Amino acid sequence: MTPLSGYLLVAALLFSIGLAGALTRRNAILVLIGIELMLNAANLNLIAFWRYGPHPEALTGMMFALFSIAVAAAEAAVGLGLIIQIHRHAHTTDLDRMNRMRG
Amino acid sequence: MSLVFYVLAALTLAGALAAVTLKNTVHCALALTVAFAGLALLYLELDAQFAGFAQILVYIGAVAILIVFAILLTKGSETPKEGVYSKNSLAGLVMAAGVFAVLGWAVIESAKVLPNETAAPDVTVLQIGNALMGRYVLPLEIVALLLTAALIGAVIVAMHEKEETK
Numbered sequence: 347m348t349p350l351s352g353y354l355l356v357a358a359l360l361f362s363i364g365l366a367g368a369l370t371r372r373n374a375i376l377v378l379i380g381i382e383l384m385l386n387a388a389n390l391n392l393i394a395f396w397r398y399g400p401h402p403e404a405l406t407g408m409m410f411a412l413f414s415i416a417v418a419a420a421e422a423a424v425g426l427g428l429i430i431q432i433h434r435h436a437h438t439t440d441l442d443r444m445n446r447m448r449g
Numbered sequence: 450m451s452l453v454f455y456v457l458a459a460l461t462l463a464g465a466l467a468a469v470t471l472k473n474t475v476h477c478a479l480a481l482t483v484a485f486a487g488l489a490l491l492y493l494e495l496d497a498q499f500a501g502f503a504q505i506l507v508y509i510g511a512v513a514i515l516i517v518f519a520i521l522l523t524k525g526s527e528t529p530k531e532g533v534y535s536k537n538s539l540a541g542l543v544m545a546a547g548v549f550a551v552l553g554w555a556v557i558e559s560a561k562v563l564p565n566e567t568a569a570p571d572v573t574v575l576q577i578g579n580a581l582m583g584r585y586v587l588p589l590e591i592v593a594l595l596l597t598a599a600l601i602g603a604v605i606v607a608m609h610e611k612e613e614t615k
Contacts, residue, residue: 347450347560348560348563348564348565348566349450349454349565349566350563350564351556351557351559351560351563352450352454352458353454353491353495354556354563355553355556355557356458356461356462356491358549358552358553358556359462359549359553360461360462360465360484361548361549361552362545362546362548362549362552363462363465363466363469363545364465364469365541365544365545365548366469366541366542366545366546367468367469367470368541369535369538369540369541369542369544369545370469370534370535370538370541370542371469371533371534371535371538372529372531372532372533372534372535373474373529373533375474375516375519375520375523376469376474376477376533378516379468379469379477379478379481379516380469382481382508382512383465383468383469383481383484386484386485386488386508389488389500389504390488390491390492393491393492393495393497393500394495396495396497397495397496397497397567397570398563398564398567399564400564402567402570402572403570403571403572403576405572405576405577405580408497408499408500408572408577409580409581409585409588411497411500412499412500412503413588413592415500415503415504415507415508416507416592416595416596417592417595418507418512419507419511419512419596420595420596420598420599421599422511422512422515422516423515423599423600423603424599424602424603424606426515426516426518426519426603426607427602427603427604427606427607428606428607429519429523430519430522430523430607431606431607433522433523433524434609439523440529440531441535442531442535442536
């Protein structure tokens with residue numbers, strides 16, 4: 347097994363764990379945690395391909411990962427703001443009980 | 450494949466697994482911090498020092514704290530009596546296992562053509578700064594705009610609406 351495929355396997359497992367968390371948990375915050383794990387798995391792939399790719403001095407994968415970290419931070423801030431507002435409105439963060447679209 | 454890699458991979462995956470399976474939400478957030486730390490160390494192992502420290506600053510320093518605050522503000526640490534898993538969690542598990550099967554198969558099948566051990570790239574923070582201010586200056590500005598918009602948006606979304614109540 348080459349080092350790159352080891353990192354890719356770890357990233358695939360991390361993505362699957364995040365996906366399982368996002369699909370199986372009831373609490374909206376835990377779903378957001380699962381999404382964060384999936385984003386991090388993608389970042390690990392980007393960094394691993396940058397490290398073992400043909401032109402690491404071009405910094406392409408590294409830059410992609412850095413911008414992805416910034417976008418994920420923005421996503422977390424807005425997502426948690428939405429969850430707090432939904433909790434204020436519906437008094438629950440249980441996604442199974444959020445089954446109507448009108449206020 | 451060095452021993453360090455296996456230890457860090459095990460730490461990261463154990464943290465991630467605990468983050469999605471533990472019952473108490475606060476414990477989940479703490480396990481998520483462990484997973485983020487493991488990822489930062491994996492980045493350092495991959496000679497991406499800048500990305501590793503950015504990961505520590507942004508994820509452990511900001512996102513994990515933000516998640517803990519959200520848990521405290523939504524009283525999410527109480528375990529619901531119906532259990533922590535959703536009604537259709539079995540379908541979710543099957544889907545995640547299927548995704549991992551496809552990804553793992555693709556990685557193992559392509560292992561022959563993947564590049565083997567290469568020399569560590571000699572990348573300094575100066576080069577990263579030059580790239581950010583040169584070739585990647587437009588994405589950098591767009592990210593700055595996005596972060597400003599997200600900051601204002603998050604504050605507006607989470608703000609109390611006083612006008613409607615009077």
